[in-house]
Amino acid sequence: MKQITASLPFEWPSRARLLSTAETLVIGTAGGLVFLLAGLPGGLISGSMIAVAIAAIAGRQLSLPPLLTQTVLVLLGISLGSVVSRHLLQQVSAYPLTIGLLALATFCSTFGSSYYLQRIHGWDRTSALLAGSPGALSQITILAVERGADLPGIAVVQTMRVIILTAALPMVLAIAGVVPSAAPSLTTTTIASPLDLVELAAASLAMALVLRLIKFPASWMFGAMLASSVLHGAGWVEGGLPDWVRGVALVGIGALIGSRFARMRIKTLAGHINAALGSFTVAIAVSAIFVGIVALTTQVKFSDIVVAFAPGAMDAMLALALTLHIDPIFVGAHHLSRFVFVTIATPGIVHLFGRTQDDVDD
Numbered sequence: 001m002k003q004i005t006a007s008l009p010f011e012w013p014s015r016a017r018l019l020s021t022a023e024t025l026v027i028g029t030a031g032g033l034v035f036l037l038a039g040l041p042g043g044l045i046s047g048s049m050i051a052v053a054i055a056a057i058a059g060r061q062l063s064l065p066p067l068l069t070q071t072v073l074v075l076l077g078i079s080l081g082s083v084v085s086r087h088l089l090q091q092v093s094a095y096p097l098t099i100g101l102l103a104l105a106t107f108c109s110t111f112g113s114s115y116y117l118q119r120i121h122g123w124d125r126t127s128a129l130l131a132g133s134p135g136a137l138s139q140i141t142i143l144a145v146e147r148g149a150d151l152p153g154i155a156v157v158q159t160m161r162v163i164i165l166t167a168a169l170p171m172v173l174a175i176a177g178v179v180p181s182a183a184p185s186l187t188t189t190t191i192a193s194p195l196d197l198v199e200l201a202a203a204s205l206a207m208a209l210v211l212r213l214i215k216f217p218a219s220w221m222f223g224a225m226l227a228s229s230v231l232h233g234a235g236w237v238e239g240g241l242p243d244w245v246r247g248v249a250l251v252g253i254g255a256l257i258g259s260r261f262a263r264m265r266i267k268t269l270a271g272h273i274n275a276a277l278g279s280f281t282v283a284i285a286v287s288a289i290f291v292g293i294v295a296l297t298t299q300v301k302f303s304d305i306v307v308a309f310a311p312g313a314m315d316a317m318l319a320l321a322l323t324l325h326i327d328p329i330f331v332g333a334h335h336l337s338r339f340v341f342v343t344i345a346t347p348g349i350v351h352l353f354g355r356t357q358d359d360v361d362d
Contacts, residue, residue, distance in 0.1 A: 017065065024062040028052045028255030032247075042170030042323050044247055045316070048254025049166055056261035057269065063259050064252070072252030073220035073315065075245060078204050080221075080318055080328040081228020082192075082240030095330070098294050099337045102309060105290035106341050109134055109311055110349065112286050113279040117157075121275045123150065126354035131157040132279060133349075134311030135335070135342050143350060152268045153275065159260045160276035161283065165312035166257060170324060173303055192239035200237060203227040218314055218339070225318075225332060246322070253319045283311045300330065308334035 031051020035043030056062050064072075113132030117123040123131070127150040130140050140158065144151045192200060208223030216222065231237040240246070261269070287309050294305050304327045307317055314335040321331040 017063075020061055020063050021065055021068065023055075023060065024052060024064055024255050024259055025251075027055050027060075027062070028251050028258065032251045032254060040170070042166075042320055044250040045254040045319050045323060046167050046170060048251045049163065049258040049316075050254075052255045052258030053163060053261045054258075056259055057264070057266065060262070062255075062262045064256055068252070069256055070220045072249050072256065073218075074201075074204055074208055074224040075241065075249035076253060076315070076319055076322065077208070077221040077224025077226075078200055078228045079241055079246045079249060080322055080332065081204075081225045081230075082200075082232055095333055098298060098300065098305075098308070099334060101290050101294055102334050102337055103341050105287055105309060106134060106311075106338055107345070108290075109283045109286040110346075112282045116278055116282045117275055120278060123153070123275070126350055127153060129350055129354055130154050130346070131275075132283070133342050133346050134161070134283060135314065135338050139343050140346065143347060147350060147354060152264075153272045156264065156269055156272035157276045157279050159264070160273070161280050161311060162257060162260075162313045162316055164280055165310050166254070166316045166320065169307065169310060169312075169320060173306060173324065176302075190239035191242050192237060196237045196239065197241070200228055200231060200241075203231060218336070221315055221318065222332070222336065225328070229329070250319055250323055253315055257313065257316055287311055301327070304330050307331050311338075314339055 028048035028051060032044040032046075032048035034051075035047025037043075040046065052062055110129065110132045114125070114128040117128035117131060118125060126147045127144070130144050130147075130149050131154045133140055140154065141151065143149070144154050204224035204227040207227040208220045211219035211223040211226075228237075241249075291302075291305050291309050294300065294309070295302050298305075303324070307321055307324070307326050308331045310317055317335055318328060318332055320326070321328045
């Protein structure tokens, strides 16, 4: 009997896990609705994220299971792809210049934040470089473990950057007058027919699985976004997901980001908060310089540039692009490029400028 049980491919989640998931969703939904009713830009994702983060810091063990996370990412990808048009696709020719500037901005931000953490907070070179690297947190975590870096400190710096950007960026753009000061309506032009919805779901899931097999970054979201973009851009499908489904996806992404604090102790967070805020300020200052250069030398909308160059998590920035009515193709191309830059370049940077392997082994 034990051998049969051990061979079963599926195991029902425990009661505690189910309660944790339900609590996360309830808190995230409540926070999102409060922000949405208050008329705040990006209200669903920001409100959900902040509410879950506060509860997690207060000691609640909040989390979302992998299957639910993957579902949310696929829904987000479908929604992003549904706003693609031939006009957007024609603008791709402008990307090489801005992606090249993004690569330079990424390196400058990494070294600027690293220098700050070393000189002001006394971090070692390896930990500072990994904490200053914008994005690709899973790869950064693996490198931190391999190189014996300050993993808690890196986690706080990386997570705080994502939290602050996701919460503050909609407000900043609204104050600057480049997006509506009130929350944009979630209403799509049309809702796809039932047959088109089935086609969207099947194609998106299939493409996500293909990208996952080849270990493509953010495969669930980008696979769904790619399939949805092709179907909409070619005119084979018209309309998108129902408004309430898009709302669920945005609340889910916010809750997912906020739940990262469930793994952090208050003592750890308090001990690294100044380093996180200072490093974030340096990263934003560097990004702002490059945003200004792109704004002055291209015809790209300012709001698109800001979200594309923001050193935040790819899923969070794409969710903001959706809720703020910002070009998802431009933002997605640049954040995917940043992910590739960080994934490829960071190991080499750490090898060249971090502690030697002999120091790590000792």
